[in-house]
Amino acid sequence: MSIPLYIINMQGCEERWYTTQTRLNSIGMEAERFSATVGKQLSETELQTWYCPSKNKKYYHRDLTKGEIGCYVSHMRIWQKMVDENIAVCVILEDDLFIQPHLKNVIEATLELQHWDLIKLSDNRDFPFIDTATLQDGLTLGNYKKVPNGGQGYILSLEGAKKLLTRKPFYRPVDVDMQFHSEVGLHIIGIKPYPVSEDRSFESEIANVNSGRHSNHSTFLRNLKHRIRLYIQRRDKTAVLAKITADKSH
Secondary structure: OOOOOEEEEEOOHHHHHHHHHHHOOOOOOOEEEEEOOOOHOHHHHHHHHHHEEEEEEEEOOOOOHHHHHHHHHHHHHHHHHHHHOOOEEEEEEOEEEEEEEOOOHHHHHHHOOOOOOEEEEEOOOOOOOOOEEEEEOOOOOEEEOOOOOOOOOOEEEEHHHHHHHHOOEOOOOOHHHHHHHOOOOEEEEEOOOOOOOEEEHHHHHHHOOOOOOOOOOOOHHHHHHHHHHHHHOOOOOOHHHHOOOOOOOO
């Protein structure tokens, strides 16, 4: 089974695409460039199609920047592509990553698994797994109490894409919506050691191109409501490993 790999890359940031492509080529992998959406270039009509300010104020602790909106739209367009083209599984990477050679092993290991929607490929904070299962090539499968931040790299199933698309119009950042997995019945797992990590040398360029960093400006009440929702969410495991590994051949 051939699994497509997409690199999200903004126009004007081709150096980032070439760098990531070179890193993949060095471990014998190919990828397709997926042109990112730049949030500050969206029209008001387009913003209303993708993003819901009223739900943002009700369910999230701060307003989203246009950069965060553009980032979410970029990911959502790939999910829609999966549905439109009936793509069973794909790998989605942002273009600011260090890539380890065992990424190929991680992708191959997923072919023996079932009943999963999304597999996290990175975590800057290295959150622990709740339950674990041993895979081939020294890899460890696990589920979470808290889904790692960031949308830098993940493997997505077609069923997972369909679930995530029900979030349109969205009102939280894409990685935060992944943390609220139970809202859409999303089954999330991770595979360690993680094969991708953030390349922070690109951080300032991302901020400049896609409308800057958020200010974290909020109110006490919005923050409190968000923290309570996160606390309630973390009572649920992100997946049941017994179901995911049930038909492993070894």
